[in-house]
Amino acid sequence: MESNEVFAILRDQTDRLLAEHVTREALAAADRGAWPAALWNVVAEAGLPHALVPESAGGAGLAPAEALLLLRRVGYHALPLPLGETMLANALWVAAGGAPIAGPATLAPTLPGVMVGMAREADRVTLHGTIAAVPWGDSASLVVLAQGGDNALHLALLPPPATAPVLTRNLAGEPRPTLILDGAPVTEIRPAPALAKSGMLALGAALRAQQMIGAMEHALDFALAYANERQQFGRPIGKFQAVQHMLAEAAGQFAAATAAADGILTAFGDEEAVFAVALAKARVGEAAGKVAEVAHQVHGAMGFTQEHTLHFLTRRLWSWRDEFGNEAEWQRLIGRRVLAAGGAALWPMLAGA
Amino acid sequence: MHAFRFDAIDLPPEALAARRRIREFLTSEQKRRDFVSYRNSWNSFDPEFSRRAGAAGFIGVTWPREYGGAAQSSLVRFVITAEMLAAGAPCGAHWIADRQSGPQILRNGSARARRDILPRIAAGECYFAIGMSEPGSGSDLAAVRTSAVRDGEEWRINGQKIWTSNAHRAHYLIALTRTGEAGPDRHGGLTQFIVDLSRPGVTVRPIRNLAGGHEFNEVFFDDYRVADDMRVGGVGEGWRMVTSELAFERSGPDRFLSDYRLLVEMIEHLRENPDPRQEIAVGRLVAHLAALLRMSTAVAGLLERGENPALEAALVKDVGTAFEREIPEIARLLVPVLPSFEAGEPFAEALAQVMLHAPSFTLRGGTREILRGMIARGLGLR
Structure with missing residues (x-):
């Protein structure tokens, strides 16, 4: 079998698995703050947390592009777990020479230039710094990009916090605590691999962009189905031009966002990844707001209830577009680079040199 | 959401080679005094440029060699046009002929039409206008009333077309005419003919646009006689041909690059x-x-595979023209320069030009609605 056929089977299997287990009840329970242990066991048994770990190291050995496409399906189903974070944390840690991490893991969304400091005391290495909005930072092992006294970059692995941090959550109820590392001892420390060069923010933004594609697709699927089914004035509301045009515009946003997110698939992990991620996170984030708006407008008051499932998607879209850099932050990075290069340089930058 | 797909593609080596060649050609063209990039778009009609582009092999590149083409893929053409x-x-003189009239004649024209016309288009010497819209037939294209009536080996055409860009300086147009009953689906009874604009029976009258420019026209047919072998496609097949042409017409780079040069001038300014607000706004655009470039490239890939991505093309045009219309609105707020043709300043002139033409972006080739x-x-x- 061709490798893309193998991947298609894996993707469909994952889709079915998530459709079966990420139920309304499971999402509502996660909303109330419970760690979805049963769900975690389901995805762990499927080998998904180690999707990006090479087969030689006991993982599934997916190509980055495949893993990113899989994360669109994870976003489609609004899986209330740090699965993408765990995949990336493992990819980083194994690339650095570490063993695959057991259980959920996450990335510290550190800003470029704002480093977590590292200190050695005898044979102990400790970290010093404050990291805001760590996805599932209350319950996952943490991979941190830290700077040593020699200015070299290292990856540090920390166990899940022993005492629960003050729990902040995003709009979707997903844990995003601030972690204050004040001499926190690391489990292990390793030189940062090439994959970490683009920075944690870019890796996380690549993940959120793919998840948003999935969540947008699902919100649009809901809206299209509802527009064909909901009757007013004696016909489905999808027959009205005003509704049709709104959905057509949302489909255009989704299509453009998908094209932008595709740009990461081939660039992931290489030097130019940051620019591709910036283009994607900026464009996808903008589309996410508009698609969520249209999906709600089409659903009317029904979509504004807790009873309906639409909000599990739209609250994630509203959260994810802000995480790992919002549109304006990534737009600014693009703008600075484009303005520094000048007008004549823009076209080759986009179309190829 | 399985209604559409924009499969990412890698450009094949021949497209990359074409890109190097067209860039060399354009670099030498840019050295000419009469090449003023910020004044140009795909509406800029310059037969001298088109002849040089044709001679260099950049027109009709997908057509067979016997018709002056280079038998290259759609992706090569995509790269060249972008x-x-x-x-x-x-590039306005040859644009319509290269984009849609030529391909239409290649697929559906008679042997004589292909032999006589296509090599001249490919040489950059022969230009076309589009003969679809009529006073009573704008968005509702099926309402076409211009009639063609058979008369022995010829047809007689009577009626009127409108909004016919370049009819006063093109050699031909392809007229969509009524030759029979519309039928219950309203799409029957339409037939296309190649009309030679230099022959008797055709009158072209200018319509000035709001910028004072003369691009479009009214075209009147008064017993215009056309030989049967200038018919394009079968009698009554006009609707199918016109609609299948739209994927080519709507998905190209001309649907999001119409005012690209304004973006370039804005960046230069x-x-x-730059302050953060300007950096953010430029980054967003x-x-x-x-x-859009990725979407449009993907559609070129679908066309190359022989698919009919009509929905994807409509999406490119809707999203792309919305983007085109945003550029002047953002540029005017970021750069405190008044739009003017007399300022002697590229940005001011480009902004004036785009501002006055922007309404057409979301009308031509199928309205946004x-x-x-x-x-x-x-x-x-x-």
């Missing part, structure tokens, strides 16, 4: 000392452009 627009080349109706149908909204 590079011309990005460079601000005055801001590059010295560039992110939009990058996504028609496109959104098509997209909605493609999404399964019944």
Whole structure:
């Protein structure tokens, strides 16, 4: 079998698995703050947390592009777990020479230039710094990009916090605590691999962009189905031009966002990844707001209830577009680079040199 | 959401080679004094430029060699057209013939039409206008009333077309005419003919646009006689041919690069000392452009595979023209320069030019509203 056929089977299997287990009840329970242990066991048994770990190291050995496409399906189903974070944390840690991490893991969304400091005391290495909005930072092992006294970059692995941090959550109820590392001892420390060069923010933004594609697709699927089914004035509301045009515009946003997110698939992990991620996170984030708006407008008051499932998607879209850099932050990075290069340089930058 | 797909593709080596060749060509063209990139778009009519582009092999590249083409893929053509627009080349004279009239004649024209006309288009010497719209037939194209009546080996055409860009300086147009009953679906009874604009029976009258420019016209047919072998496609097949042409017409780089040169001039204006607001606004536009370029390239790939991506093309045009219309609105707020043709300053002139032409971006080639109706149908909204 061709490798893309193998991947298609894996993707469909994952889709079915998530459709079966990420139920309304499971999402509502996660909303109330419970760690979805049963769900975690389901995805762990499927080998998904180690999707990006090479087969030689006991993982599934997916190509980055495949893993990113899989994360669109994870976003489609609004899986209330740090699965993408765990995949990336493992990819980083194994690339650095570490063993695959057991259980959920996450990335510290550190800003470029704002480093977590590292200190050695005898044979102990400790970290010093404050990291805001760590996805599932209350319950996952943490991979941190830290700077040593020699200015070299290292990856540090920390166990899940022993005492629960003050729990902040995003709009979707997903844990995003601030972690204050004040001499926190690391489990292990390793030189940062090439994959970490683009920075944690870019890796996380690549993940959120793919998840948003999935969540947008699902919100649009809901809206299209509802527009064909909901009757007013004696016909489905999808027959009205005003509704049709709104959905057509949302489909255009989704299509453009998908094209932008595709740009990461081939660039992931290489030097130019940051620019591709910036283009994607900026464009996808903008589309996410508009698609969520249209999906709600089409659903009317029904979509504004807790009873309906639409909000599990739209609250994630509203959260994810802000995480790992919002549109304006990534737009600014693009703008600075484009303005520094000048007008004549823009076209080759986009179309190829 | 399985209604549409924009499969990412890698450009094949021949497209990359074509890109190098067209860039060399355009670099030498840009050295000419009469090449003023910020004044140009795909409406800039310059037969001298088109002849040089034709001689260099950049027109009709997908057509067979016997008709003056280079038997290259759609992706090669895509690269060439995108590079011309990005460079601000005055490519308007040959644009319609290369984009849609030529391909239509190649697929559906008679042997004589193919032999006589296509090599001249490919040489950059022969230009076309589009003969679809009529006073009573704008978005509702099926309402065409211009009639063609058979008369022995010829047809007689009577009626009127309108909004016919370049009819006063093109050699031909392809007229969509009524030759029979519309039928219950309203799409029957339409037939296309190649009309030679230099022959008796055709009158062209200018219509000035709001910028004072003369691009479009009214065209009157008064017993215009056309030989049967200038018919394009079968009698009554006009609707099918016109609609199948739209994927080519709507998905190209001309649907998001019409005012690319204004974006370039804006960047030049801001590059010295940009503030965060300007950086963010430029970054946003560039992110939009990058996504559109990927979408449009993907459609070129689908066309190359022989698919009919009508829905994807409508999406490119809807999203792309919305982007085009945003550029002047953003530029005017970021750069405190008044739009003017007399300022002697590229940005001011480009902004004036785009501001006065922007309304046409979301009208020509199918209005935004028609496109959104098509997209909605493609999404399964019944």
